[in-house]
Amino acid sequence: MLSFLHQFIPIGLLFLFLSYRNEFVDFSQTPWGKIFAVCMILLYTHMDKAFGLLVCSLVILYYQSEWVETFLNMKKVEEWEDEIMKKKQPEEQKVDYLDIDHPQSSVAQNEFREKHCKNGTLKYKNMDVKTDMTSHVFPEVKFNADKCNVCSPNCNFSIIESKFKAENKVKSKCSTNM
Known part of the structure; x- marks a missing residue:
């Protein structure tokens, strides 16, 4: 059961990240999201120290990199289309x-x-x-x-x-x- 959990968590997190990007990033910035990240590090460290080190470095990379902000600031396709259309049609x-x-x-x-x-x-x-x-x-x-x-x-x-x-x-x- 524990090995299934170890294998399922990365797949579930990747699915949540790709499906609910804004909510995932918002949750990760809350105290509960940070507690969850620490629990992930502890869980994988308990399984294997190398996995724990890998998960710890991934969590640090996630929280310290600028691509989290980039994901928050990404525009939807409709917003880009609206912006392009406004530039094409100058107001008379x-x-x-x-x-x-x-x-x-x-x-x-x-x-x-x-x-x-x-x-x-x-x-x-x-x-x-x-x-x-x-x-x-x-x-x-x-x-x-x-x-x-x-x-x-x-x-x-x-x-x-x-x-x-x-x-x-x-x-x-x-x-x-x-």
Whole structure:
């Protein structure tokens, strides 16, 4: 009976390790798991000192090696597939543009002109902005045709709505207006 137990224990442990990897590793890290490992060493040492030494070295190797951590951190196949699929399909950022014919667009254009135009000249930090530099200084402005003076009512341009709304949310409100 004892020899059957000596032969069955390694097979059973290997089966448990391969079938229930996470639970096996979790159990081996508990005090009961460590007591079980010590009992295994004592059992095989009682049978034969060479077997006891072999089991002792295997237990030490198991607890000291980094592959136990690797088993704990291994991902399932589904997790790898999900991660690969996420990399293949980059998220598209949707930015809404206001059309020039849309009534909100003219309101946004007028509001932009009130904030940034003085005497028909586009200003940024009290400096004149040239027509060529408008898109660089104000990235929310998108010209529908050729570049033109945005302060002129004849200029066709759109304003990126999301940037415009975000700018209004970020700006502090005056306490006298509340």
